[in-house]
Amino acid sequence: MAQIEFNKIDKQYDDFNALNDVTFSIEQGEFVFIVGHSGAGKSTLIKLLIREELPDSGTILFEGNDLQKVPYTELSMLRRKIGVVFQDFRLLESRTVYENVAIALEVVEASPEDVKNVVPNALNMVGLAKKADNYPKHLSGGEKQRISIARALAHEPKVLVLDEPTGMIDPDAAEDILKILYKINSLGTTIIMTTHNEQLVDKSKKRVIRIEKGKVVSDKKGGKYRA
Amino acid sequence: MHKEIKRALDNIKKEKFLSLSNILVMTVTFLVLGMFVIVISLTQTAIRYLESQAQITVFFKDDFTQDNILTIKNKYEMDNRIDIINYVSKDEAFRIFSEINKDEPVLLESISASILPASLEIKTKNIKHLSTLAEEFIHLDGVEDVRFFKDVIEKFKFWSSVFYLGGFTLLAVFMFISYSIIMYTLKATINAKGVELSILKLVGASDTYVKNPFVYQGMMFGFISSGIAGILILLLSIVVTISGSLKNGILLGFIYGFSIHPIVFALVLSVLLMAFGGYLGYLGSSIAVKKYLKY
Numbered sequence: 001m002a003q004i005e006f007n008k009i010d011k012q013y014d015d016f017n018a019l020n021d022v023t024f025s026i027e028q029g030e031f032v033f034i035v036g037h038s039g040a041g042k043s044t045l046i047k048l049l050i051r052e053e054l055p056d057s058g059t060i061l062f063e064g065n066d067l068q069k070v071p072y073t074e075l076s077m078l079r080r081k082i083g084v085v086f087q088d089f090r091l092l093e094s095r096t097v098y099e100n101v102a103i104a105l106e107v108v109e110a111s112p113e114d115v116k117n118v119v120p121n122a123l124n125m126v127g128l129a130k131k132a133d134n135y136p137k138h139l140s141g142g143e144k145q146r147i148s149i150a151r152a153l154a155h156e157p158k159v160l161v162l163d164e165p166t167g168m169i170d171p172d173a174a175e176d177i178l179k180i181l182y183k184i185n186s187l188g189t190t191i192i193m194t195t196h197n198e199q200l201v202d203k204s205k206k207r208v209i210r211i212e213k214g215k216v217v218s219d220k221k222g223g224k225y226r227a
Numbered sequence: 228m229h230k231e232i233k234r235a236l237d238n239i240k241k242e243k244f245l246s247l248s249n250i251l252v253m254t255v256t257f258l259v260l261g262m263f264v265i266v267i268s269l270t271q272t273a274i275r276y277l278e279s280q281a282q283i284t285v286f287f288k289d290d291f292t293q294d295n296i297l298t299i300k301n302k303y304e305m306d307n308r309i310d311i312i313n314y315v316s317k318d319e320a321f322r323i324f325s326e327i328n329k330d331e332p333v334l335l336e337s338i339s340a341s342i343l344p345a346s347l348e349i350k351t352k353n354i355k356h357l358s359t360l361a362e363e364f365i366h367l368d369g370v371e372d373v374r375f376f377k378d379v380i381e382k383f384k385f386w387s388s389v390f391y392l393g394g395f396t397l398l399a400v401f402m403f404i405s406y407s408i409i410m411y412t413l414k415a416t417i418n419a420k421g422v423e424l425s426i427l428k429l430v431g432a433s434d435t436y437v438k439n440p441f442v443y444q445g446m447m448f449g450f451i452s453s454g455i456a457g458i459l460i461l462l463l464s465i466v467v468t469i470s471g472s473l474k475n476g477i478l479l480g481f482i483y484g485f486s487i488h489p490i491v492f493a494l495v496l497s498v499l500l501m502a503f504g505g506y507l508g509y510l511g512s513s514i515a516v517k518k519y520l521k522y
Contacts, residue, residue, distance in 0.1 A: 073433075073434075076428075076431050076432060076433045076434075077431075079428075079429070079430070079431040080431040084429060090422075090425070090426050090429060091426075092422075092423055092426060103426070103427070103430060104430040104431065107427055107430055107431055107432035107433070107436050108431060108432075109230070109436075151430060152430075154430075155430075155431060
């Protein structure tokens with residue numbers, strides 16, 4: 001059984017057809033790039049996966065469970081299994097790096113001991129342990145994105161979904177982010193990343209799903225951005 | 228719950244000035260609402276007083292005996308439309324007439340007690356009964372004439388209805404205005420934290436984790452601000468009591484004969500304001516935070 005399955009998914013916004021008959025599946029531990037032009041439907045796909053939105057038709061299964069049938073009250077539990085990272089970081093500027101990661105545990109009322117154990121590990125994973133007491137405004141774009149990844153890792157999610165994580169950072173920082181993602185993936189976490197960064201995709205030689213005008217036009221393992 | 232209250236208090240501490248300005252705006256709103264309730268109650272007290280002064284006077288024929296008049300009086304004393312019914316004998320009428328015209332000896336010399344008619348003076352619990360009672364009395368045996376200021380009473384009846392209805396309508400409108408102001412104030416506080424709330428949801432916070440501290444915060448703002456307004460109203464009622472105004476208490480127009488001491492009235496009003504304040508705080512925060520729970 002695949003970890004994630006999209007079956008004949010349609011999604012329309014007013015007159016705009018965002019996704020049309022989209023079908024694919026992802027196995028646990030895979031590293032998948034989702035590529036395509038702006039407006040192709042990549043972000044819609046992410047929103048459906050974290051159930052920020054619901055499809056008009058079709059089914060999305062996560063570990064065999066239909067996401068549309070997950071009760072609203074259990075949505076927070078689902079979000080703990082699927083970590084999300086956005087292009088604009090979404091950090092709390094009034095909190096330190098440490099606190100920004102710890103918040104992910106505080107919201108589930110984890111014990112102070114758990115917070116003390118998990119947060120330094122997550123910061124180590126993204127190489128920001130030494131900047132734990134800094135505030136986001138004193139960090140570069142790449143570092144901010146790494147905090148965002150560390151925060152998503154705090155729940156030890158089964159899947160890490162990243163929506164254009166390198167869109168607002170320089171190429172070197174983007175390379176660093178990718179290395180961190182390889183490391184996370186090597187520990188068994190599935191990585192799903194949307195991107196416009198052709199170089200990163202081509203260098204990675206991972207599975208690439210290309211979406212054009214709401215349709216999956218190619219899906220290749222070891223694929224290239226312009227396959 | 229303990230943790231959520233602690234988080235609500237932390238929010239208030241972190242946003243000291245915003246919290247202070249919220250409490251100030253809400254206090255002024257509750258104070259104006261409380262004063263509005265007082266003004267309406269005082270208006271009703273005045274209307275009730277004026278109503279109680281209206282009366283009809285039933286004059287009897289000379290040959291109609293005192294016993295007959297007293298029989299009518301006794302019968303109508305049982306009538307629940309009537310508040311007070313007084314018998315004025317010919318002698319009593321002459322005494323009153325003499326008192327009124329004491330500066331006109333020529334007039335007094337020409338009139339004796341036998342000329343003046345005996346009468347019944349009747350005050351009703353509600354002025355709307357005056358006309359029907361006048362109509363009933365005019366048809367009784369022995370009645371010479373029935374007098375009351377029909378036009379004045381009709382006009383007064385109209386205007387007192389306008390004041391009652393207008394008062395309650397204005398109160399409802401002002402309660403809605405208070406609700407809107409408080410909703411807007413609480414919304415502004417929560418919107419200021421909008422980014423933080425959406426991030427909390429993003430990292431897996433439950434609805435109650437996001438919502439409850441704001442609900443407690445809203446309730447605290449509601450209780451504190453309405454409490455301050457209540458204390459100010461209570462102080463005002465003490466000043467009114469010391470000054471000796473409203474010695475007979477505040478009459479509530481919609482409950483006949485019910486008067487309440489100004490301090491007790493202020494206490495009840497304060498408790499109601501606090502309950503209203505707490506409820507508005509709860510409702511306002513719950514509604515304002517809702518849009519951040521969608522994600």
